[in-house]
Amino acid sequence: MIPMPRSYHGHGALRGLVLWVLSQSPANGAEIISTIEKMWWGLWRPSPGAVYPLLSSMAEEGVISRGPDGRYELTERGRRELEESYWVPQRKPMSVDVAIEELDGYVRYLEEVRGSGSLAGRGKRIAEIAERLRRLSEDA
Structure with a gap:
């Protein structure tokens, strides 16, 4: 499981999770929800009522884009936002x-x-x- 920010039930944390999921590969909303649930080992599942409006606003901001297949992917702006975030998941142990x-x-x-x-x-x-x-x- 990836490290979580201090307040992990706020939209800021959900936004960070969505960015991270999309940094791995394009995904639709249901796939994003499922991936986050797996990251949390089934202990938390973001609701569609939180995820889909967030995806819409992130697309309007130009952080993600939605392809013809319905999958979202990071834009260059989204990659920069993820890199600048304070809790980017570690890909390997520190030592x-x-x-x-x-x-x-x-x-x-x-x-x-x-x-x-x-x-x-x-x-x-x-x-x-x-x-x-x-x-x-x-x-x-």
Whole structure:
């Protein structure tokens, strides 16, 4: 999940989230809502009543544009706004130590959900990742 600004239920935060989502790829309103919900792990889903008026106003401002397929994309002005925002999501950890701490957190999470059936069918992928980590540990 990406870092959130201090007041994450205001339109400023929603605007930032929309900008970030559109920086990844063009999307329509429903896709934007779904992506934000996934970013929040289902804990928060912006309402269409907030998203669609925001998309309209952002398009009027020239921050985003709507293509013939109904998908929105950032304009150059939108890219600048995202770059100048104070909470641009990090694309990678700030250091190796932070990355290791994040890995530890994910492993703890997976350990906690192990009995819930959430890992069903994912054993092979987990084993592949574990093997890669084992090789890294040998080089450390």
